Amino acid sequence: MSARRPYMRPMRGWWRRDPFFVRYMIREATALIVAAYALVLLAGVLCLAQGEAAWNGWLTQLRSPVSIVLHVLMLAVMIYHTYSWFEIMPKTMPALFVGGKRVTATTITMSGLAAAVAAAAALLALAWMLRP
Amino acid sequence: MAEAEKIIEIEVLRYRPEQDAAPVAQRYRVPFTDDMSVLQGLQYIKDHIDGTLSFRWSCRMAICGSCGMMIDGKPRLSCKTFLREFHPAGLRVEALAHFPIERDLVAGVDDFIVKLESIKPYLIPKESRSLEQGEYLQTPHELEQYEQFSSCINCMLCYAACPQYGLDSKFTGPGVLALLHRYNVDSRDGGREQRMQLVNAEEGVWSCTAVGYCSEVCPKAVDPANAVNLNKVNSAKDYFLRFVRPRKP
Amino acid sequence: MKRSNAPVFWGLFGAGGMLSALLGPMLVFITGIAVPLGLVLPRDFMSYPRMLAFAQHWAGKSFVFAVIALFIWHAAHRIFHSLHDVGIRTGAVAKLIFYGAALLVTLLTLRALLVIGF
Numbered sequence: 183m184s185a186r187r188p189y190m191r192p193m194r195g196w197w198r199r200d201p202f203f204v205r206y207m208i209r210e211a212t213a214l215i216v217a218a219y220a221l222v223l224l225a226g227v228l229c230l231a232q233g234e235a236a237w238n239g240w241l242t243q244l245r246s247p248v249s250i251v252l253h254v255l256m257l258a259v260m261i262y263h264t265y266s267w268f269e270i271m272p273k274t275m276p277a278l279f280v281g282g283k284r285v286t287a288t289t290i291t292m293s294g295l296a297a298a299v300a301a302a303a304a305l306l307a308l309a310w311m312l313r314p
Numbered sequence: 315m316a317e318a319e320k321i322i323e324i325e326v327l328r329y330r331p332e333q334d335a336a337p338v339a340q341r342y343r344v345p346f347t348d349d350m351s352v353l354q355g356l357q358y359i360k361d362h363i364d365g366t367l368s369f370r371w372s373c374r375m376a377i378c379g380s381c382g383m384m385i386d387g388k389p390r391l392s393c394k395t396f397l398r399e400f401h402p403a404g405l406r407v408e409a410l411a412h413f414p415i416e417r418d419l420v421a422g423v424d425d426f427i428v429k430l431e432s433i434k435p436y437l438i439p440k441e442s443r444s445l446e447q448g449e450y451l452q453t454p455h456e457l458e459q460y461e462q463f464s465s466c467i468n469c470m471l472c473y474a475a476c477p478q479y480g481l482d483s484k485f486t487g488p489g490v491l492a493l494l495h496r497y498n499v500d501s502r503d504g505g506r507e508q509r510m511q512l513v514n515a516e517e518g519v520w521s522c523t524a525v526g527y528c529s530e531v532c533p534k535a536v537d538p539a540n541a542v543n544l545n546k547v548n549s550a551k552d553y554f555l556r557f558v559r560p561r562k563p
Numbered sequence: 564m565k566r567s568n569a570p571v572f573w574g575l576f577g578a579g580g581m582l583s584a585l586l587g588p589m590l591v592f593i594t595g596i597a598v599p600l601g602l603v604l605p606r607d608f609m610s611y612p613r614m615l616a617f618a619q620h621w622a623g624k625s626f627v628f629a630v631i632a633l634f635i636w637h638a639a640h641r642i643f644h645s646l647h648d649v650g651i652r653t654g655a656v657a658k659l660i661f662y663g664a665a666l667l668v669t670l671l672t673l674r675a676l677l678v679i680g681f
Contacts, residue, residue, distance in 0.1 A: 187331035188414030188422045193480050194650065199387055203477065206525050210645045216583050217638035219591055223631050224668055226594075230618055231675035234611040241609060245599040253595030260587040267584040270524050273543040277459065284458075294584075302589040306603070309593055314607055477648065515564035520573070523644050550570035 209270075212263035215256050268294030319345050322397050324355055326367065327408035329415045337408075337415060340364075346397045352407065353381050353392040356419070369419035376533055379469030383419050384408045389474035389531045412473055412480035426470055429486055433494040433512060438505030456501040463496035463541055465534040472528035472538050478521050485521035486512065488528035488538035495541035510552055519545045572640050572662065579637025582630065590630065618679045631672045639665035 197203040229236040243249055271294055272287035279285065321343050329337040342363055344355045353371055360367045372378040374393045381392040386405050397405070413421035472488040479485045486494075494513065498506045512518050522542045529539040598608045607613070617623035643661040647653040 185332050186416065188416055189329055189331070189337060190414050191337075191411070193477070196477050196480060197648065200527075202527050202530060203525070206527075207645070207648070210523075210641055210648065213638040213641035213645070216579070216587065216634050217642065219587070219595075220631050220634035220638065220668065222595070223627070223634075224672060227618070227627055227631065227672055227675045227679075230611075230614055231678040237611045237614065241599075244595060250596060250599060253591055256595065257588055257591045260583070260591050263580075264584040264588060267580055270526060273524060273526060273529075273537075273539045274547060275540075276544045276547075279455075298585050298588075301585040305586060305589045306593070309604055309608070313604055314610070314613065481647065481650075511564055511566075514566045516567040516569065517564060518567070520567045520569035523648070546570075546573060550574060553566070553568075553570040554574075 208262070209266040212259050212266065215259040216263060219256055219260070264298050265295065268298065320347070320401065322346050322355070322401050323404035324352075324359065324397075325404065325406045326356075326359075326418065327406075327415075328367075328418055329409075330366070330417060339406075344397070346401075348396070348398045350397050351393050352385055352390075352395045352397060352405070355397050356392065356407070367419075368417045377467055379467035382410050382469045382471050382474065383421075384411050384474065389471040391469060391471070391533050394533060410470060410474040412476070412483070413470070421470075423470060425483055426468075426473060426487070426490070429490045430468070430493070433486070433490055433497075433509060434505055435493050435497065437497065437500065437503050438508065439502070440504030450502045452501055459499045459501070460496045463492050463499075463536055466493055466496075466536050466538075467534055469533060471531045471533065472536075475527040475531040477525060477527075478523060482521065484517045486517055488522075488542055489536075491519060491522075491545065492536050492538035492541035495545060510549070513545050514549050514552060519543070519549055522546070572636075575633065575636035576640035577637075579633035579635070580641075582633045583637060586630070587634075615679065618676060619681050621681075624676050624679075628672055628676055632669045635665045635668045 197207050226237075226240050229240040244253075268291045272290040275290065277284060278290075323341055324344050325339050325341045327337045328334065328340045342359045344358050344363075346355060346358075351374070353369075353374060356367065356369050357371075360369075369381070369383070369392075371381040371393065373380070376391050376394040379391075382389060383392055384390075385392065385395050385407055386400065389410060392407075407419065409415045409419045410421040413423060413425070416422045466489055468489065470489065472492075473479050476485070476488055479487050491513075494509050497503045498509060514520075519542050522539075524539065524543055526539045529537045532538065593604065594609070596602065597604045598606060600606075618627060639661045643653060643657065646657060651657070
């Protein structure tokens, strides 16, 4: 008769046990803001389809102080999404070699962040060129 | 002049199935010197204070993978962790997380062994080869493709680190998938197709959410997170291209 | 072992994640801060005639559709998996709710863009 009685420890609260896990959960939580912004844009496109009055209503909502504050918070979270996205991106890539040397994860992350800055600048420049 | 004896308090999560309903913490005061590892601290306890303390160890030099345990909440090799790091606050030691506790610091690793065997962890030749053909030749670049992943010592720290394994032990897990990748990218191996079935399953790479803690804790810098996540790309390619790629007869 | 259909959702998650990583911050800034406040860009940058013309053009339509659809599929996938992380059971029903919601948003966007016309 075996005297073994293996004990399983509960997983409840696992992510609160280490700062690494907390940062992971924050990274995952950025999706809530990506969803929120997509819904803001959905509201916009629905209003656009309904006509000028509806669209102007949506624009008025965007001008409210609450909306501005929320968008500033969404901007901060979006920026963290960008950072955390390129931080984890190297893990999805096979070993890259340039000039016989292994490309480091840091190099890949920095390149991604540089691309993000360039994309943001390009978008702003495009908007600027298309201004009324 | 003799150095004043330093004492550190080690709190161990004890569990004796024949007498304990659940694990219970027990504190030991251990005299130590700066060159002593946590493993040596445990050995001191067993030799001088409490002979009933159970724990696994072997090489004492971070190559056998036996002495993995949770040290102050982090998966570490006890032979590679030093008591001086935790002085004077003391340290908490418990069995490797996400595995059942058999006794004291001994975790039940049966599941890991089963998984290790399931991925065909050996070279499957591309074509049959005779002795006369001689040995396989491999360039340094070909070696570089898999060498990092071959460093795994099966210590299971990555499993203790992986919350997805902790939440659902059906997940094949970081270490085993890294070993699977090691064989897939070895130029001598032709077994990729056979291993893909495991990769493509929900229990394969698709249970991973890229937490990345496995690679953080690996004592041999294997980077299992990389092995698993790049195989998501391979698995996706396999998923979408299976209709266009001709099937082998 | 059964082949998982995860690649479909992961692919959408990845595309949405990359798009939102590259364009998300500036889009939030432009539509939610700059234009409403008349900062850097004028307040009438998003006036009805201009936005209608933008959404009626194939390029503008594609851009709006891509942003809304990919952002929402990225978020649905990630939030669904996060539920599992915090201990909520994620079975077929949860999958239906989250990916179903993403599909709904996608279809509503598509319909609105078609109503807007060319």
